[in-house]
Amino acid sequence: MYNLDKVIPGIIILILFLTTPIWLNLANLKALPPKDPHIGQARMCTTCHVSEKGPDEAVTSEKCVADTQYMRGYHMKLLDEWREKKIRKGEVYYKGLDGKSYVMSLQRTCLKCHSDYLNFCDRCHKFTGVQLDCFNCHIAGKEEKK
Amino acid sequence: MVEKALKGGVWYWLWLLLLLSFIGLAFYFWHSEHQYGAGVITGLHRDLTWGFHIGQLAFFVGVAASAVMIVLPYYFHNYKEFGRITILAEFLAVGAVIIAMLSVFVVMGQPSRVFYVLLHPTPNSIIFWDLVVLSTYLFLNLLCGWTVLHSEYKGTSYPSWLKPFIYWAILWGPSIHIVTAFLLQGLPGRHYWFTAIMAPRFLASAFSAGPALLIFLALLLKKVANFNVGEKAIQTITKIVIYAFIINLLFLLFEIFTAFYSGIHSHMAPFLYLFFGYEGHREWVPVMWGSLLLGIVGLLILLVPSLRRRETTLTLGALSIFLSVWIEKGITLMVGGFTPNVFETVTPYKPSFPEVMIALGVWSVGFLVVTILYKITLSVYESKNLAVKLKG
Amino acid sequence: MSIKRREFLKIAGYGLAGTILSITGGVFVGRGSEILKGLERVSSTKVKWAMVIDSRAFKSESDFEVVISACHKAHNVPDIPDKNREVKWIWKDTFMRGFPSAETRFISEDIKKRPFLLLCNHCDNPPCVRVCPVKATFKREDGIVMQDMHRCIGCKFCMAGCPYGARNYNFYPPREYLKALNPEFPTRTLGVVEKCIFCYHRLDEGLLPYCVEASQGKMYFGNLADPNSEVRRVISENIIMVRKPELGTNPKVFYII
Structure with missing residues (x-):
């Protein structure tokens, strides 16, 4: 092979470049899950959802439109479905787990209980690195995002 | 063949560097538009939402479409003189389509959602069709130009499977411009655009401005790269420019006749605003007359046989016509369409500095592509000439 | 073989x-x-929402102000000082600007100078819907021309298509121009187009639009498809105008002159 002295370093630089996220993450200790202010230990995103004295009373009072397990995994799907139904199909109500009808509205239904944006949405989303753009428009309540 | 783009002189690299720095600058302004808002960065407003950039779309789609005026005689009528310039025309079309598509992209308020156009295809919207025809045309010209050049490189004639694509591209050229005219001419309440002659006039102005640019580029290449497309080819193209531009001027007269003889005020208003001023607003009057004057001077130069045979005057004439159409289609077409506004009053528009810089960056992307493709073309022909000489 | x-x-x-x-x-x-x-x-379809505005009843500045601010406050419409790039869902303008194709040479000074409330006409044949490349604006079955701000790509083609100037592009970050936020309704973001949505969210829940409610009887709202509805009665009993009828857009906002 010709030009080995150029090709090999080139490949190495390319690999280093492509793996930058890994190196940056290793260098950055902030990537650890944030500490739960109530329990004082670092836990995964489950902190805000299941802790006994968690920041969100909505979860403990079991009044959500769907069960916690489903919401934890698929809340984005549900919100997307709501958006489609409410805005494009003109439907208004969603039948919740408890058989009651809820108005399909992020601000008027979800955020009424889940009002602590920083601890409820932001913490896990920051940790998982999934950027939210919901609140570019929707108003997150008292705890406005920066 | 691509490797030929990597070997060039100092001027070649400096030129690429200049284009790249324009692109970088444009990216900076475009990015800050999405941070601070179009109100801070552009001159657009409520009553004129499509400005300088969409004007560039209209103009450069025309430049792209005009390749058909060179491609058609060469492939369809076997007009051999166009052999060399056909590849140049096809590659110029590639660059022009890229400029056109990027010009639409930069005006989008939510660029990350651009693929919704494909995710939610909407056949009743002309933008959807414009995207379809433009991307097809881009593909066709790249395919045809590249394949023909590659055959040239290998010293064979182009493969027969290419024929259908060539004919497809010939049909597609006018289509892209007709569809772009349809963007504007079907809108209720925009009197300046609301005319069936919009599409034919687009074609006429395109078939004069596009080949005029090609003449300029060909003469430039002759000067700086010693690449001659042939005197006869250039003279034929000049005649195409003359006829197309005369038709364009006639169409303008037809428009003015219809508006002013009918006496319908709303149809006259945009012409009044552009040529004489309206309600005390005269922002674009000198520009409009300047465009007309340039066009007439350019036409007169090209009409005189002794002038169009001399290269300096030919360049001057071609550039005048190119500029004339660029002003008319690239700027005042949009201004006239939106002024007077829907309330029949005037809200003046002036492209802002960042807006023009973004456009400059968009042009640079197109010309970067054209430069690289031309570089490859020139190198292929050069090595062929060399081979002939060596054998000779 | x-x-x-x-x-x-x-x-x-x-x-x-x-x-x-x-x-x-x-x-x-x-x-x-x-x-x-x-x-x-x-x-x-059984329902086709329409609005009738009694231009005679709007007299004082505050008659307009009440209606406009009811809408703008509820929908978090920003108050942008740059008048050429502002956002407005319902606004006050003159007869001459609102009805530019009407005969105005010999009409009474009263009408010539009379201010009118202008808003999206929710056309039955809406050009904005025709031109939108992503169906971000679309006509609902009840005739409301909706705007899906999640879908909008900000191409501004609809604003070129709309002959009524009813559409607004967010030229400035809207939140910076809002003094108070209504937590019940979202704001919009930079680079999307917005407009009056005929309070579809209130209609769906059985309420009248904010502006109609705040006008205290100066505006009528109802079902155009029902011959016995109040809007149909008001339309048939009065002299009615719509904006630019010659364009064939069939506006569903009517004005009593």
Whole structure:
């Protein structure tokens, strides 16, 4: 092979470049899950959802439109479905787990209980690195995002 | 063949560097538009939402479409003189389509959602069709130009499977411009655009401005790269420019006749605003007359046989016509369409500095592509000439 | 019998082409019947919302102010000082600007100077819907021309299409121009187009639009498809104008002169 002295370093630089996220993450200790202010230990995103004295009373009072397990995994799907139904199909109500009808509205239904944006949405989303753009428009309540 | 783009002189690299720095600058302004808002960065407003950039779309789609005026005689009528310039025309079309598509992209308020156009295809919207025809045309010209050049490189004639694509591209050229005219001419309440002659006039102005640019580029290449497309080819193209531009001027007269003889005020208003001023607003009057004057001077130069045979005057004439159409289609077409506004009053528009810089960056992307493709073309022909000489 | 490779490829090619054709053909046929079904649905619609504004009843500055601020406060419409790039869902303008194609040379000074409330006309034949490349703006079955701000790509084609100047592009970050936020309704973001949505969210829950409610009887709202509705009665009993009827957009906001 010709030009080995150029090709090999080139490949190495390319690999280093492509793996930058890994190196940056290793260098950055902030990537650890944030500490739960109530329990004082670092836990995964489950902190805000299941802790006994968690920041969100909505979860403990079991009044959500769907069960916690489903919401934890698929809340984005549900919100997307709501958006489609409410805005494009003109439907208004969603039948919740408890058989009651809820108005399909992020601000008027979800955020009424889940009002602590920083601890409820932001913490896990920051940790998982999934950027939210919901609140570019929707108003997150008292705890406005920066 | 691509490797030929990597070997060039100092001027070649400096030129690429200049284009790249324009692109970088444009990216900076475009990015800050999405941070601070179009109100801070552009001159657009409520009553004129499509400005300088969409004007560039209209103009450069025309430049792209005009390749058909060179491609058609060469492939369809076997007009051999166009052999060399056909590849140049096809590659110029590639660059022009890229400029056109990027010009639409930069005006989008939510660029990350651009693929919704494909995710939610909407056949009743002309933008959807414009995207379809433009991307097809881009593909066709790249395919045809590249394949023909590659055959040239290998010293064979182009493969027969290419024929259908060539004919497809010939049909597609006018289509892209007709569809772009349809963007504007079907809108209720925009009197300046609301005319069936919009599409034919687009074609006429395109078939004069596009080949005029090609003449300029060909003469430039002759000067700086010693690449001659042939005197006869250039003279034929000049005649195409003359006829197309005369038709364009006639169409303008037809428009003015219809508006002013009918006496319908709303149809006259945009012409009044552009040529004489309206309600005390005269922002674009000198520009409009300047465009007309340039066009007439350019036409007169090209009409005189002794002038169009001399290269300096030919360049001057071609550039005048190119500029004339660029002003008319690239700027005042949009201004006239939106002024007077829907309330029949005037809200003046002036492209802002960042807006023009973004456009400059968009042009640079197109010309970067054209430069690289031309570089490859020139190198292929050069090595062929060399081979002939060596054998000779 | 053995076939040569070349022939096999040929046959396979035809087969493939045929399959692709029939699939795309099927899609189009399918879409066609869907569209027809859609047409049927529209023609049998029972509801077609419309608004009638009694321009005679709006006299003082505060008559307008109450209505406009009711809408703008509820919908978090920003108050942008740059008048050429502001956002407004319902606003006050003159007769001459609102009805530029009307005969105005010899009409009474009263009408010539009378201010009018202008808003999206929720056209029955809306050009904005026709031109939108992503269906971000679309006509609901009850005739409301909706705007899906999640879908909008900000191309501003609808603003070129709208002959009434009813559409607003967010030229400035809207939150910076809002003094108070209504937590019940979202704001918008930079680079999307917004407009009056006929308070679809309130209609769906059985309430009247904010502006109609705040006008205290100066505006009527109801079902145009129902011959016995109040809007139909008011329209038939008064002298009515719509904006730019010559464009064939069929506006559903009517003005009593």
